[in-house]
Amino acid sequence: MSDDGIDGLPEEGFTLDVPRPGTGEKIVLLTGAGVSAESGLPTFRGPDGLWEGYRVEEVATPEAWVRDPALVRRFYNLRRRAIANAAPNPAHRAVARIQRDLGARLVTQNVDDLHERAGSPHVLHLHGLLTEARCECGPASISAIGYRDLTEEDRCTRGHFLRPNVVWFGEPVPLYAKACEWAAEADWMIVVGTSLTVYPAAALVHEAPSGCRIVLIDPFPSPSIAAQRGRIWVLPAAASVGLSALVRHWHLK
Numbered sequence: 001m002s003d004d005g006i007d008g009l010p011e012e013g014f015t016l017d018v019p020r021p022g023t024g025e026k027i028v029l030l031t032g033a034g035v036s037a038e039s040g041l042p043t044f045r046g047p048d049g050l051w052e053g054y055r056v057e058e059v060a061t062p063e064a065w066v067r068d069p070a071l072v073r074r075f076y077n078l079r080r081r082a083i084a085n086a087a088p089n090p091a092h093r094a095v096a097r098i099q100r101d102l103g104a105r106l107v108t109q110n111v112d113d114l115h116e117r118a119g120s121p122h123v124l125h126l127h128g129l130l131t132e133a134r135c136e137c138g139p140a141s142i143s144a145i146g147y148r149d150l151t152e153e154d155r156c157t158r159g160h161f162l163r164p165n166v167v168w169f170g171e172p173v174p175l176y177a178k179a180c181e182w183a184a185e186a187d188w189m190i191v192v193g194t195s196l197t198v199y200p201a202a203a204l205v206h207e208a209p210s211g212c213r214i215v216l217i218d219p220f221p222s223p224s225i226a227a228q229r230g231r232i233w234v235l236p237a238a239a240s241v242g243l244s245a246l247v248r249h250w251h252l253k
């Protein structure tokens with residue numbers, strides 16, 4: 001089967017009838033864990049409520065940091081090493097292409113840097129970025145650390161520990177307002193690797209104007225969403241399959 005230039009063929013198991021966005025139309029891409037899962041990075045929370053063997057409350061809350069900063073540091077050091085050893089997949093590359101060719105804005109829930117490494121020109125990391133650290137005393141002091149481990153030697157000028165620049169459960173999401181601004185201006189939203197029924201995807205779609213068209217790429221879409229017609233197109237596919245098909249269908253270069 002040819003992998004380019006053929007439109008609408010159900011080779012992926014679905015029919016593509018999404019019109020290409022018009023010139024000047026504003027597109028927001030929203031990506032989640034499903035995109036990076038295809039690069040071998042485990043999803044944030046599995047069905048058993050564990051993240052790489054840890055309960056979320058042990059490693060991803062402000063209380064966990066106060067209780068045992070060494071454990072939290074070690075946990076995120078391992079996650080950072082994992083992303084250093086992971087590579088972007090076709091879904092990341094398709095996102096970069098949609099951004100470059102159609103001027104789309106990208107909001108991701110992912111804390112890895114695979115979108116950047118796939119060539120995305122700008123990325124709004126709603127939940128922060130693992131290759132950055134910040135002082136535990138406030139979010140204003142973000143610094144890039146690459147893939148190196150954080151240790152207890154990493155301190156701000158006032159002696160506080162540096163922590164990963166990720167948003168933990170129970171913390172405010174500083175970039176959420178910006179993401180809402182973009183959603184409110186969107187003519188199109190492309191949602192991939194995350195569920196339209198849970199925060200923040202559901203909330204951001206709610207911020208979009210009533211005429212905004214929505215493309216949902218989800219291997220297991222909820223029946224209520226799949227049944228909708230008109231402004232929602234559902235591609236029941238994995239992120240890389242659905243996004244690659246969309247890129248071909250829209251003849252992006």
Ligand SMILES: [Zn+2]
Pocket residue numbers: 135136137138156157158159160
């Ligand atoms: Zn400080």
